[in-house]
Amino acid sequence: AGPAFNSALAALPTLIDNIGNQQAGMILVPAGVYSVSTAINLNPGGAIVNAVFLGAGRNATYLKLGANIDYMFKATRADNEIGHGGMYSMSLDGQMATLTSGGAFFGLPYAWTFQDLEITNFEDYGIYLKRGVGGGGYDRIVQIRNCLLIGSNVGIRADGVNSCTVADSGIQGATTGLWLNGSMLWLVQNNGFGFPTVAGGQHVLLDAALAPNSDHQFSGNRYDVAAAIEGTAINLDGVIVAENGISTRTVNE
DSSP: OOHHHHHHHHTHHHHHHHHHHHSEEEEEEOSEEEEEOSOEESSGGGOOOEEEEEESOTTTEEEEEOSOEEEEEEOOSTTOBOOSEEEEEEEEEOOTTTOOEEEEEEEBOSSEEEEEEEEEOOSSEEEEEEOOTTOOOSBOOOEEESOEEEEEEEEEEEESOBSOEEESOEEEEEEEEEEEESOOOOEEESOEEOOOSSTTOEEEEEOTTTGGGOOBEEESOEEOOOTTSOSOOEEETTEEEOGGGSOTTTBOO
16 A cells, blocks of 8 residues: 555544534545554544445455454444445455454444445454444344455344345355344345355354344345255254245245
8 A cells, every 4th residue: 555545544534523523424535555454433522423435446445454453444332323324336355364353344324335345354244233232223224235245254244233235245254144133124135145164154144033023035145055955045043944935924035
């Protein structure tokens, strides 16, 4: 990364602070390679910020982890709240071969879109959506579209986050591709799931306590499966079944 790129990255916290003061704004991240050595705080001064991060394309704007940190982008409030916004057209690389990290993104955004992203090689999670202490309404309307998430232990995890969409994306987690924990009303459509690389892993893990009434909708997904597994594979409380064979209360084709 050249000095101009590193200077632009160093300015991100100030830009986010300014957005916090104005309540909303867009941050343009030009083409280039950026080394991220400190977590990017999405709650400057404790504010709930409405921000859009826009790169020049996932083959043009690269943010690479430069040190051992918990998350590249993260909420820092106890409720994990983040405002409206999104992240578009860039690649995030956790450099897992040499560095450790919790993930690329952590927080509880509202009406937030992840689109045209490549998120690879973060140790624990690609995207982790988590309702924190006293967090706002469960219905968050998060959209994850046309993204590639690969190389982390879990591609996408959601804890207590409802009414979200994952569509037209490629997802592979070493243990789990998509983990919906205490979450309901997700639309999971036209995605490709790569087979987990850890024994006992699963493409999709649903909360066993909520699954009979969770009303998730799965359609048009493709699953890479091991020879020992017949058909497509969703793991529901340890039982692998075909996508169109799950109770319609859980999955509606």
